[in-house]
Amino acid sequence: MLKAFTEPFRYPRPAATQQPSAGGGRRPAAKAKNWSGTLKRIWYYLARRQFKLALVLLMVLLSSGLALLGPYLVGVAIDHFLEEGPSRLWIWFLAGLVVVYALYSLTVWLQNVWMIEVAQETVYRMRLDLFSHLHRLPIPFFGRRQQGELMSRLINDIENVSSTLNSSAIQIFSSVLTLVGTVAVMLSLSPVLTLLTFTVVPLMALGMRWITRRTGPLFKERQRRLGELNGFVEETLSGQRIIKAFSQEQRVIGEFSARNDSIRLAGFWAQTISGFIPKLMNGLNNLSFAIVAGFGGILAIHGSITVGVIIIFVEYARQFTRPLNDLANQWNTLLSAIAGAERVFEVLDEDEEARDESASVSLDRLEGEVRFHNVFFSYEEGGKTLDGISFEARPGETIALVGPTGAGKTTLIQLLSRFYDPVSGTITMDGRDITTIRRENLRSHMAFVLQDTFLFAGTIRENIRYGRLDATDEEVEAAARLANAHSFIMRLPDGYEKKLETGGSGISQGQKQLLAIARAMLADPAILILDEATSSIDTVTEIKIQEGLHRLMKGRTSFVIAHRLNTIRQADRILVLKEGRLLEQGSHEELVARGGFYAGLVKGQAS
Numbered sequence: 001m002l003k004a005f006t007e008p009f010r011y012p013r014p015a016a017t018q019q020p021s022a023g024g025g026r027r028p029a030a031k032a033k034n035w036s037g038t039l040k041r042i043w044y045y046l047a048r049r050q051f052k053l054a055l056v057l058l059m060v061l062l063s064s065g066l067a068l069l070g071p072y073l074v075g076v077a078i079d080h081f082l083e084e085g086p087s088r089l090w091i092w093f094l095a096g097l098v099v100v101y102a103l104y105s106l107t108v109w110l111q112n113v114w115m116i117e118v119a120q121e122t123v124y125r126m127r128l129d130l131f132s133h134l135h136r137l138p139i140p141f142f143g144r145r146q147q148g149e150l151m152s153r154l155i156n157d158i159e160n161v162s163s164t165l166n167s168s169a170i171q172i173f174s175s176v177l178t179l180v181g182t183v184a185v186m187l188s189l190s191p192v193l194t195l196l197t198f199t200v201v202p203l204m205a206l207g208m209r210w211i212t213r214r215t216g217p218l219f220k221e222r223q224r225r226l227g228e229l230n231g232f233v234e235e236t237l238s239g240q241r242i243i244k245a246f247s248q249e250q251r252v253i254g255e256f257s258a259r260n261d262s263i264r265l266a267g268f269w270a271q272t273i274s275g276f277i278p279k280l281m282n283g284l285n286n287l288s289f290a291i292v293a294g295f296g297g298i299l300a301i302h303g304s305i306t307v308g309v310i311i312i313f314v315e316y317a318r319q320f321t322r323p324l325n326d327l328a329n330q331w332n333t334l335l336s337a338i339a340g341a342e343r344v345f346e347v348l349d350e351d352e353e354a355r356d357e358s359a360s361v362s363l364d365r366l367e368g369e370v371r372f373h374n375v376f377f378s379y380e381e382g383g384k385t386l387d388g389i390s391f392e393a394r395p396g397e398t399i400a401l402v403g404p405t406g407a408g409k410t411t412l413i414q415l416l417s418r419f420y421d422p423v424s425g426t427i428t429m430d431g432r433d434i435t436t437i438r439r440e441n442l443r444s445h446m447a448f449v450l451q452d453t454f455l456f457a458g459t460i461r462e463n464i465r466y467g468r469l470d471a472t473d474e475e476v477e478a479a480a481r482l483a484n485a486h487s488f489i490m491r492l493p494d495g496y497e498k499k500l501e502t503g504g505s506g507i508s509q510g511q512k513q514l515l516a517i518a519r520a521m522l523a524d525p526a527i528l529i530l531d532e533a534t535s536s537i538d539t540v541t542e543i544k545i546q547e548g549l550h551r552l553m554k555g556r557t558s559f560v561i562a563h564r565l566n567t568i569r570q571a572d573r574i575l576v577l578k579e580g581r582l583l584e585q586g587s588h589e590e591l592v593a594r595g596g597f598y599a600g601l602v603k604g605q606a607s
């Protein structure tokens with residue numbers, strides 16, 4: 001059976017420390033800011049397409065070899081014709097060159113196509129892993145993170161990795177190969193001229209070091225700020241009503257502007273400084289060209305090298321600095337991709353919701369008997385959010401939870417659904433410790449109807465069917481009838497096919513509640529969690545909701561966070577919580593007769 005719905009409880013804001021059992025603890029940030037670790041993990045993804053990758057590498061090898069062969073042929077041809085004079089061989093040299101460059105283009109094209117395939121597969125896996133992992137993370141994790149920021153990791157950071165793998169990875173690899181090959185051939189032709197060409201290398205290395213030391217942190221910072229901006233945008237868009245209601249538009253725009261500006265600044269400096277790289281490389285390239293031409297000419301005059309070798313060197317000097325240039329250009333892209341990948345792996349390293357014990361069971365049926373045995377719980381070390389709670393709910397009973405704000409009512413429910421586990425004490429269902437029941441199975445026996453009903457973008461029918469995905473249309477409508485939702489649905493222009501926007505804008509608060517009841521009805525759970533609406537709903541809808549709830553609660557163990565005297569009065573047992581302690585429990589009459597805290601509350605409400 002599927003869970004009716006895990007509504008967004010009002011999960012409070014970040015807890016500084018986690019209960020270990022909550023499973024939200026972060027591992028030491030060893031992997032973050034760890035280059036080799038991050039690259040290894042990217043490799044782990046790439047290695048899934050080993051065969052294609054091997055083909056790519058083969059093509060890169062071939063293309064790099066062909067790139068070396070071209071200029072070599074030209075040099076050999078020049079020397080040949082200078083020595084032997086004009087001959088018919090030129091046709092063959094020309095044909096050879098055409099073949100070399102045609103093969104070069106073919107191998108480059110093939111490596112690109114295959115690498116795109118590998119890259120797309122890699123980011124597909126990464127994205128899937130991250131999304132699946134996000135859905136296995138414990139609830140406290142989401143209290144600590146902004147949704148938009150997480151989305152930015154899922155979309156922007158992975159996109160960053162994708163574009164780098166698509167283009168830069170090959171380029172970097174082929175640059176290294178070309179570089180090694182060029183140097184090897186240069187050395188074999190003229191060690192002296194090679195050394196002279198190398199004189200620009202230390203300058204290049206120094207320049208690059210100076211630049212990347214500055215741009216690396218800037219790119220990373222920009223990425224981080226971009227993630228935060230995403231979070232901010234998401235938060236302000238979802239909190240539109242509150243922002244408008246409190247006339248905070250200008251403040252929000254001001255804050256956005258400041259954040260936007262900080263990204264602009266980080267981006268400006270990162271791009272400006274890294275923009276020096278091509279200029280620097282170009283300058284040094286020209287310098288090496290001049291060195292080869294000048295000194296090569298002198299060597300040729302002295303007869304220690306041929307004109308052909310100079311031509312080869314001029315071409316190779318360019319080939320030698322070009323990969324360096326490419327490497328330098330790709331460096332920034334690589335830096336930003338590694339920063340992105342690190343941010344993805346950082347989330348992947350978050351501990352998942354603690355795994356179910358291997359001995360955990362799945363129950364087909366649950367009667368709905370619930371017991372708390374001396375349960376203690378705290379969000380933070382040393383606190384006492386729940387302080388020795390013990391009570392029993394027999395199958396089918398309605399338990400009302402009352403008490404002042406912050407008393408621990410929501411927390412008690414969170415423990416029941418195992419979003420958190422007690423620090424000590426046990427919670428049992430049908431006599432079985434709930435930690436021995438698989439979480440998914442446990443939650444599938446529960447349904448939630450909360451104040452703030454969350455509806456997904458989709459039709460009304462789809463939203464009700466969320467309670468049980470294999471329900472037929474007839475079952476969906478029957479559930480809606482029982483929930484008193486059918487008549488309002490039929491009055492809508494498209495009836496059950498009416499499309500709702502995310503959050504269910506377009507229908508009223510009361511109607512949303514009726515849909516939530518229908519959804520829970522369809523799920524047919526043994527245990528119900530109800531958070532009574534505090535907002536005022538018109539009397540007719542209110543009666544409909546009460547009727548619907550009444551039918552829904554029949555035969556199920558229901559926990560109601562109650563605000564209304566009516567509900568409380570009808571409950572089989574009322575648990576009165578205050579500052580985490582269970583002050584009193586009993587029926588309405590019993591508690592009134594006792595004349596304690598509850599009796600005071602009732603008097604207060606009555607007056």
Ligand SMILES: Nc1ncnc2c1ncn2[C@@H]1O[C@H](COP(=O)(O)OP(=O)(O)OP(=O)(O)O)[C@@H](O)[C@H]1O
Pocket residue numbers: 011012013014015016143379380385403404405406407408409410411412
């Ligand atoms: N994630 C959290 N981290 C730290 N403290 C929390 C967290 N959630 C709740 N608390 C604290 O635990 C206490 C109990 O909160 P809880 O939400 O259970 O109260 P409640 O009785 O449901 O209140 P209300 O009627 O206002 O919803 C409060 O003091 C609250 O501040």
